[in-house]
Ligand code: C2E
Ligand code: MG
């Protein structure tokens with residue numbers, strides 16, 4: 001009996017002990033739970049599969065998710081979508097291998113807001129999936145980071161225009177000069193001053209003045225390549241550094257584009273404002289050895305541009321300036337001429353059958369009779385037109401004029417007559433070339449079989465795939481295709497085979513000395529053999545003498561073109577030439 005009581009007492013004491021331990025455990029749990037809940041720091045408990053088990057209210061507040069909404073959610077789903085692939089894998093690896101991770105995360109809240117947190121993640125000693133394996137502590141640093149970034153931005157960018165400020169510009173300029181030095185390339189420094197900005201500022205007020213600076217800055221930035229840096233130097237002055245200048249002409253075009261980007265008026269607070277700029281250009285190496293000298297020279301060049309009547313550029317190097325100004329002035333005249341085409345006409349140069357001496361076709365060549373300059377050679381103005389879209393309207397105009405004139409003219413002639421027209425690579429890069437040709441043929445009623453288009457080797461090689469597609473399209477329309485100036489480009493037989501060509505024109509450079517230079521003679525003979533094996537007709541260009549003619553005819557060249565037969569003629573003279581030939585043939 002006493003034994004029973006003793007054992008009951010012991011049991012009671014042990015139960016009491018257990019109860020006390022449980023109570024203590026419970027109160028510890030309650031305490032931890034209340035710390036967890038009342039903590040101002042966002043905390044999440046996550047299992048070994050990285051699924052969320054519990055979050056505290058601070059975490060809810062930060063993410064906008066309630067606990068029951070994200071329970072068993074993968075914790076990495078909280079990382080901003082666009083950053084997840086980059087940010088999460090190193091976190092997971094570090095947790096699995098080292099048991100902790102600390103760093104900056106970009107997260108996305110329930111409403112899609114992006115916030116940044118400094119995260120501390122610690123692993124706990126358990127593998128039970130229902131138990132917390134990791135504790136995530138987040139500290140919201142969005143605001144702090146934004147302030148830091150704003151400060152950083154402010155120290156590098158101009159407050160009004162948001163362009164790089166002088167500080168940042170100087171860094172980029174120096175590094176561009178360094179790279180240039182290593183690569184052996186050229187870097188240009190441009191000094192840009194707005195013309196008459198002070199008057200606008202004084203009459204319309206600073207607010208409009210500032211807006212104008214902002215808008216001008218946007219246009220400058222859009223005009224320049226990504227490699228260039230433009231900065232606000234002071235007031236209404238900007239500086240730009242252009243690394244990796246290809247050649248003088250490339251630089252002239254960029255400079256000209258800067259002038260042109262201000263041509264459209266600015267609309268600011270219902271005011272239409274016109275402004276232009278003056279640009280001074282200097283180049284390293286050549287125009288100065290250090291930043292200070294280069295800057296001084298670009299500034300003085302800009303003042304020369306202002307003295308020249310503003311809305312102008314001036315290159316510090318005199319030779320370069322003369323060349324660039326001449327190109328710009330020709331481009332201006334050309335642009336005017338292309339508006340009406342009154343100053344242009346087409347001449348036709350007969351292409352003659354070498355066996356019979358009979359004229360079989362003619363090459364259409366454009367002529368520009370400029371009111372100020374007199375006759376300008378296409379070798380001078382076509383490259384300028386090719387630098388912008390002018391070549392597209394010129395090309396279409398020549399095509400249409402030649403088709404119309406030759407159609408009118410060939411009404412009287414019995415035999416089918418072909419006209420050959422030059423295409424430039426820019427026209428080729430336009431994907432609708434076959435459509436344009438088709439349109440012209442329809443408008444003029446010209447027979448596609450009577451049209452031959454001359455293209456150069458370079459043109460084909462530059463756009464190999466597109467060229468092939470387009471040439472096949474043109475071919476399918478019935479148009480013939482010639483390769484012009486053959487021998488001056490890549491001259492690869494393999495390439496030639498790929499293209500649906502009909503005719504090959506031997507460049508006049510080889511023909512010129514064909515009877516005196518053994519190398520040229522061998523070259524011409526080789527081209528003829530090759531063309532024959534490819535089944536191409538051959539036209540010898542630049543035939544000036546009977547010797548040229550005889551040499552080529554002997555070697556089996558089919559057709560000849562050159563001053564020996566006739567110079568390029570206006571349509572009326574061409575008509576007379578054809579009549580004379582007809583008369584000679586009949587008599
Ligand atoms: P091209 O297509 O090779 O044209 C032949 C050039 O050689 C023409 O010069 C022609 O006048 C010249 N020529 C003809 N026979 C002789 C000769 O016996 N001796 C010499 N020394 N030259 C001769 P042009 O008209 O000055 O044209 C020069 C280049 O300008 C053309 O070379 C062509 O590439 C381009 N071109 C002319 N008209 C047009 C056009 O309408 N569109 C395009 N895209 N380019 C054109
Ligand atoms: Mg040609």
Ligand code: MG
Nearest residue numbers: 484485505541
């Ligand atoms: Mg040619």
